[in-house]
Amino acid sequence: xxxxxxxxxxxxxxxxxxxxxxxxxxxxxxxxxxxxxxxxxxxxxxxxxxxxxxxxxxxxxxxxxxxxxxxxxxxxxxxxxxxxxxxxxxxxxxxxxxxxxxxxxxxxxxxxxxxxxxxxxxxxxxxxxxxxxxxxxxxxxxxxxxxxxxxxxxxxxxxxxxxxxxxxxxxxxxxxxxxxxxxxxxxxxxxxxxxxxxxxxxxxxxxxxxxxxxxxxxxxxxxxxxxxxxxxxxxxxxxxxxxxxxxxxxxxxxxxxxxxxxxxxxxxxxxxxxxxxxxxxxxxxxxxxxxxxxxxxxxxxxxxxxxxxxxxxx
Amino acid sequence: xxxxxxxxxxxxxxxxxxxxxxxxxxxxxxxxxxxxxxxxxxxxxxxxxxxxxxxxxxxxxxxxxxxxxxxxxxxxxxxxxxxxxxxxxxxxxxxxxxxxxxxxxxxxxxxxxxxxxxxxxxxxxxxxxxxxxxxxxxxxxxxxxxxxxxxxxxxxxxxxxxxxxxxxxxxxxxxxxxxxxxxxxxxxxxxxxxxxxxxxxxxxxxxxxxxxxxxxxxxxxxxxxxxxxxxxxxxxxxxxxxxxx
Numbered sequence: 393x394x395x396x397x398x399x400x401x402x403x404x405x406x407x408x409x410x411x412x413x414x415x416x417x418x419x420x421x422x423x424x425x426x427x428x429x430x431x432x433x434x435x436x437x438x439x440x441x442x443x444x445x446x447x448x449x450x451x452x453x454x455x456x457x458x459x460x461x462x463x464x465x466x467x468x469x470x471x472x473x474x475x476x477x478x479x480x481x482x483x484x485x486x487x488x489x490x491x492x493x494x495x496x497x498x499x500x501x502x503x504x505x506x507x508x509x510x511x512x513x514x515x516x517x518x519x520x521x522x523x524x525x526x527x528x529x530x531x532x533x534x535x536x537x538x539x540x541x542x543x544x545x546x547x548x549x550x551x552x553x554x555x556x557x558x559x560x561x562x563x564x565x566x567x568x569x570x571x572x573x574x575x576x577x578x579x580x581x582x583x584x585x586x587x588x589x590x591x592x593x594x595x596x597x598x599x600x601x602x603x604x605x606x607x608x609x610x611x612x613x614x615x616x617x618x619x620x621x622x623x624x625x626x627x628x629x630x631x632x633x634x635x636x637x638x639x640x641x642x643x644x645x646x647x648x649x650x651x652x653x654x655x656x657x658x659x660x661x662x663x664x665x666x667x668x669x670x671x672x673x674x675x676x677x678x679x680x681x682x683x684x685x686x687x688x689x690x691x692x693x694x695x696x697x698x699x700x701x702x703x704x705x706x
Numbered sequence: 707x708x709x710x711x712x713x714x715x716x717x718x719x720x721x722x723x724x725x726x727x728x729x730x731x732x733x734x735x736x737x738x739x740x741x742x743x744x745x746x747x748x749x750x751x752x753x754x755x756x757x758x759x760x761x762x763x764x765x766x767x768x769x770x771x772x773x774x775x776x777x778x779x780x781x782x783x784x785x786x787x788x789x790x791x792x793x794x795x796x797x798x799x800x801x802x803x804x805x806x807x808x809x810x811x812x813x814x815x816x817x818x819x820x821x822x823x824x825x826x827x828x829x830x831x832x833x834x835x836x837x838x839x840x841x842x843x844x845x846x847x848x849x850x851x852x853x854x855x856x857x858x859x860x861x862x863x864x865x866x867x868x869x870x871x872x873x874x875x876x877x878x879x880x881x882x883x884x885x886x887x888x889x890x891x892x893x894x895x896x897x898x899x900x901x902x903x904x905x906x907x908x909x910x911x912x913x914x915x916x917x918x919x920x921x922x923x924x925x926x927x928x929x930x931x932x933x934x935x936x937x938x939x940x941x942x943x944x945x946x947x948x949x950x951x
Contacts, residue, residue: 668764
């Protein structure tokens, strides 16, 4: 199997693939990986034990990090990529895919995460940005990237840089779904507006969105993003997850909402089941019973602007 | 590493060259007609006598299978309940996370009913996670819920992690027109065929089976549904028609 930017032929087997034609790190396998996560829940975990709880609950992947966003918020200071030992411990603990976060623009943290063998890098506003003008040029990596977006223009700028998956940002670590709702409605609403425009209008729309015109034309023609769109930031209950799915998400990230709740095992499982049966209120009702305390949460009106993460990223 | 520029680092033209030479550049559809609602790209309505093929829709790339089946002339339906299952002539187990799909099959009471229909002759096509679910055994210590039905022992993530996922062109026995365009994504492979009389191996990579067929069950380690090469779906729809479905 050869690297796609190398040119050497390697071993082949009889009546089988010509190994010299195998290519790793293609946009197709990067996006395809995200396709396999659709309809699923990706859970933040900070220990191997939590990773096993998430896997047992039916998570499609885990996000390995040192502190969940609620604790990053509480502790303050600079939030960085996790310790490689901690990531290795989680990779070793589960058989499902493992994601990890790099700071916005911190291409060396991303290089390190790729070398550790994580399955997806989240270039995340939850960590303290390392570059106030530039996101990582993601095309050069074999590992795929997911990036946050608050609106369609931001999502398309990230795709232009090589992201293979988008998540709406929400406001991580608050247990409050209102920002996730705002960002999902913004992205899907802007897509619908593009789809109604004639071609002349699309050039002006691209300028207004500050997005590459060819991507704007693609979205207008197909009526959706060319990659998987998940939701993140503030999802705390099975109903939150089902609401995001009904708003058009392909799946959900749950950060602090599980392991900051009273009964993480039960809540993790319930959110997985509600995500699968998001359009069946009877199932969502059934799995919502007896989950104990949800995380307390933060009213966004009381959160100063400088403490909001969604504005990070450009 | 000394000569090559590290990914993401400033300077040099490699990254730009890669973006421009990749199989997808911004604004150019990766695979035409892959997304949107199933059937939107199919101009001719499916024949009402065409077999009704269900795609298990608990988690995974359901939409891609619905579209590929439509293009092969089948009628399609999402399967999430016993009622859905009872109504289909055949079933696809899609790509996704096999542990998640297996657990949801079990929790929602579908695992045994799917197996019962297989034992009654239901044609089933599994890709990647679907191949894992159709395997009689897994090459791992941790138990996970399986449907079973194909006498193979399969190893999950057999080619490595996501950075090792790859696209390739693969000759498949019984598929005309040259190698099939496929993506292996954290893919499994068959480590051992447990019943050589029952299981046909239709393709291999590095000496390991990656396409197997046992009676009316077909399984691939890779994802034909994400590439737009519809020949494996056409093969399966042909199997369903031959079964009288």
